[in-house]
Amino acid sequence: MKKYTIxxxxxxxxxxxxxxxxxxxxxxxxxxxxxxxxxxxxxxxxMTIVLSGDEYTLxxxxxxxxxxxxxxxxxxxxxxxxxYRELLLVKVSAPANKRSELIEIKEVYKAKIxxxxxxxxxxxxxxxxxxxxxxxxxxxxxxxxxxxxxGMTALxxxxxxxxxLVDYNECI
Amino acid sequence: MKLSGADILIQCLKEQGTDTVFGYPGGxxxxxxxxxxxxxxxxxxxxxxxxxAAHAADGxxxxxxxTGVCIATSGPGATNLVTGIATAYMDSVPLVAITxxxxxxxxxxxxxxxxxxxxxxxPVTKHNYIVKDINKLASTIREAFYxxxxxxxxxxxxxxxxxxQTEQCEFTPAAPAPYLPKPVAPEKLKEIADxxxxxxxxxxxxxxxxIGSNASDNLFALAKKMNAPVCATLxxxxxxxxxxxxxxxxxxxxxxxxxxxxxxxxxxVIACGMRFSDRVAGNRAAFAEGKTIIQxxxxxxxxxxxxxxxxxxxxxxxxxxxxxxPLLGQTDRKDWLKEVSAYKEYENANxxxxxxAYKILRALRSFTDADTRVATDxxxxxxxxxxxxxxxxxxxxxxxGGLGTMGFGMGAAIGACVxxxxxTVLVTGDGSFHMNLNELCTAVSHELPLVILLMDxxxxxxxxxxxxxxxxxxxxxxxxxxxxxxxxxxEAFGATGMTIASEKDIRPVLKKAFAAKGPxxxxxxxxxxxxxxxxxxxxxxxxxxxxxxx
Numbered sequence: 001m002k003k004y005t006i007x008x009x010x011x012x013x014x015x016x017x018x019x020x021x022x023x024x025x026x027x028x029x030x031x032x033x034x035x036x037x038x039x040x041x042x043x044x045x046x047m048t049i050v051l052s053g054d055e056y057t058l059x060x061x062x063x064x065x066x067x068x069x070x071x072x073x074x075x076x077x078x079x080x081x082x083x084y085r086e087l088l089l090v091k092v093s094a095p096a097n098k099r100s101e102l103i104e105i106k107e108v109y110k111a112k113i114x115x116x117x118x119x120x121x122x123x124x125x126x127x128x129x130x131x132x133x134x135x136x137x138x139x140x141x142x143x144x145x146x147x148x149x150x151g152m153t154a155l156x157x158x159x160x161x162x163x164x165l166v167d168y169n170e171c172i
Numbered sequence: 173m174k175l176s177g178a179d180i181l182i183q184c185l186k187e188q189g190t191d192t193v194f195g196y197p198g199g200x201x202x203x204x205x206x207x208x209x210x211x212x213x214x215x216x217x218x219x220x221x222x223x224x225a226a227h228a229a230d231g232x233x234x235x236x237x238x239t240g241v242c243i244a245t246s247g248p249g250a251t252n253l254v255t256g257i258a259t260a261y262m263d264s265v266p267l268v269a270i271t272x273x274x275x276x277x278x279x280x281x282x283x284x285x286x287x288x289x290x291x292x293x294x295p296v297t298k299h300n301y302i303v304k305d306i307n308k309l310a311s312t313i314r315e316a317f318y319x320x321x322x323x324x325x326x327x328x329x330x331x332x333x334x335x336x337q338t339e340q341c342e343f344t345p346a347a348p349a350p351y352l353p354k355p356v357a358p359e360k361l362k363e364i365a366d367x368x369x370x371x372x373x374x375x376x377x378x379x380x381x382x383i384g385s386n387a388s389d390n391l392f393a394l395a396k397k398m399n400a401p402v403c404a405t406l407x408x409x410x411x412x413x414x415x416x417x418x419x420x421x422x423x424x425x426x427x428x429x430x431x432x433x434x435x436x437x438x439x440x441v442i443a444c445g446m447r448f449s450d451r452v453a454g455n456r457a458a459f460a461e462g463k464t465i466i467q468x469x470x471x472x473x474x475x476x477x478x479x480x481x482x483x484x485x486x487x488x489x490x491x492x493x494x495x496x497x498p499l500l501g502q503t504d505r506k507d508w509l510k511e512v513s514a515y516k517e518y519e520n521a522n523x524x525x526x527x528x529a530y531k532i533l534r535a536l537r538s539f540t541d542a543d544t545r546v547a548t549d550x551x552x553x554x555x556x557x558x559x560x561x562x563x564x565x566x567x568x569x570x571x572x573g574g575l576g577t578m579g580f581g582m583g584a585a586i587g588a589c590v591x592x593x594x595x596t597v598l599v600t601g602d603g604s605f606h607m608n609l610n611e612l613c614t615a616v617s618h619e620l621p622l623v624i625l626l627m628d629x630x631x632x633x634x635x636x637x638x639x640x641x642x643x644x645x646x647x648x649x650x651x652x653x654x655x656x657x658x659x660x661x662x663e664a665f666g667a668t669g670m671t672i673a674s675e676k677d678i679r680p681v682l683k684k685a686f687a688a689k690g691p692x693x694x695x696x697x698x699x700x701x702x703x704x705x706x707x708x709x710x711x712x713x714x715x716x717x718x719x720x721x722x
Binding site: 023056059060063066070 | 290471472
């Protein structure tokens with residue numbers, strides 16, 4: 001199984017997320033993450049979907065997605081020509097005797113301390129998902145109390161913009 | 173001019189060319205029904221149940237090619253439409269379903285007869301809407317009609333809260349947006365034309381797309397130019413005239429032996445607006461072995477979905493034919509057609525009762541015209557109709573293929589009858605008929621010229637057939653043992669009842685039934701153990717066709 005990243009511009013309306021997630025459930029697509037956000041254009045939201053599957057599933061997912069009236073543009077992100085980022089917030093157990101070690105680790109990963117309490121701290125880290133995975137592994141022994149990941153977002157490098165693409169149907 | 177939401181709806185329906193709607197009134201559509209009453213020009217068919225209205229709008233659309241319209245109130249009215257909407261979705265039928273709902277202020281409060289019909293129908297519609305702003309009502313309705321009737325057609329639902337129906341806004345009339353299928357670039361077809369020219373044993377399979385895109389004439393021209401045999405999926409029956417010598421009939425699970433044999437020998441299969449459903453392809457993995465598969469479909473998602481095509485073009489099938497035809501020369505394939513015609517010799521070995529259904533269906537054709545709409549329900553009678561009634565023209569078979577909805581027939585036949593304005597036939601079974609027989613009252617109220625042939629075998633024949641073949645004859649809950657007297661039932665509804673009890677009754681009773689006015693119910697007392705054969709068991713290949721039971 002491979003991982004694929006699909007980016008989409010969709011109508012910024014209520015119910016669109018339900019339509020899309022409902023489609024994934026109905027067609028039994030295995031989604032690793034789905035990240036939705038607003039864009040420079042109020043009428044559109046941007047979604048980044050990480051699919052785990054094969055070429056067949058990828059083709060079906062993009063074609064089925066493209067049939068939804070509210071989905072305006074779709075692209076499969078080019079692994080070598082895109083910027084991928086995810087944000088992690090993690091609350092770690094940090095008693096006074098462990099704190100300096102955690103600060104050392106944080107320096108290596110260029111994470112930020114965004115909250116501090118006598119027994120805990122919250123670290124913030126941005127990067128590609130595998131960097132986040134590595135970071136989590138290292139701090140796990142200290143005791144992760146809770147964490148939140150945004151799911152991955154992606155933009156293609158250079159001048160190419162999703163909105164300028166021809167309709168997905170035209171490319172097949 | 174300023175109009176209320178309900179009046180805007182009526183104006184927009186008329187703008188779209190809608191002359192007939194099927195529906196059922198209720199609390200949250202009172203304003204819409206008031207507008208229908210005040211307008212007085214829309215023909216409204218009041219059904220007995222909202223499901224009947226949805227199937228009727230579907231049958232109307234299948235019979236005419238126009239977009240069918242049904243109306244139901246909120247809550248149970250709306251949920252009763254769901255089976256009808258799902259049926260239309262699976263068979264790509266253009267349908268606009270209009271539901272009322274509680275006021276926008278009451279949405280989400282579990283108000284009386286409130287249901288999230290947009291949420292419920294999301295997976296079974298092409299698109300749906302909840303209109304929360306009166307200013308967007310007209311554009312939403314226009315968009316809904318465009319979506320329903322363009323590309324791969326399908327149902328669209330518009331949920332209109334009660335306050336939107338009464339609020340007013342400025343209304344500007346507009347002509348419907350025309351849908352013109354995208355033309356196909358000839359380059360896309362050059363390679364395919366070469367393959368077709370070189371093919372020794374091509375086979376054309378016509379699917380529902382040939383009917384949806386009105387491609388029948390060009391399909392015929394293509395078959396004649398190529399000298400290729402043609403078979404059809406259930407949804408494609410009628411796209412090619414059954415009486416033509418190149419036609420092999422239905423292909424798939426209950427397809428003809430000739431179609432199966434021809435398929436096995438074919439070197440190139442041209443799938444025209446069909447999606448290789450499991451009922452057609454059987455064993456998908458083995459389906460394409462040793463063949464070149466060419467697929468034409470308007471829906472990109474259908475290409476390579478069930479069977480991997482070697483070559484495909486994503487476009488309206490008729491547009492493809494228009495471009496492909498001039499690229500092909502007249503090809504002589506005498507040997508191939510001769511081989512194929514030998515496969516057509518086939519005995520009806522599957523009937524052992526004294527009144528075999530196929531004899532009724534064969535006789536039926538002498539009482540109908542080539543354009544008579546024949547609706548079916550779902551089960552053995554449906555397959556027998558597909559196998560033995562010769563469909564000569566598109567839009568004459570009205571049948572639920574993808575969803576396989578028992579209970580579809582009564583509503584669909586009413587819609588087809590209203591749409592065609594002609595005598596219409598419904599072939600049904602005693603199982604399916606009992607599901608929605610209430611709609612007999614609708615047919616009577618409107619004095620519809622409907623001949624209902626009820627294949628009465630006192631059991632759920634198709635399920636029983638599977639129990640016979642795959643479940644050791646353990647007939648769990650399939651022997652109906654109803655005491656319904658169909659003739660009395662018909663009379664009670666105000667229709668005419670007749671009986672075909674033996675073979676000698678067939679012609680005289682059909683003659684009487686077709687001469688009678690209004691709906692006629694003919695109880696055809698067929699045998700309990702007649703089977704639909706040939707059969708390819710689920711997941712099996714065309715080699716595994718069963719033509720006779722040992």
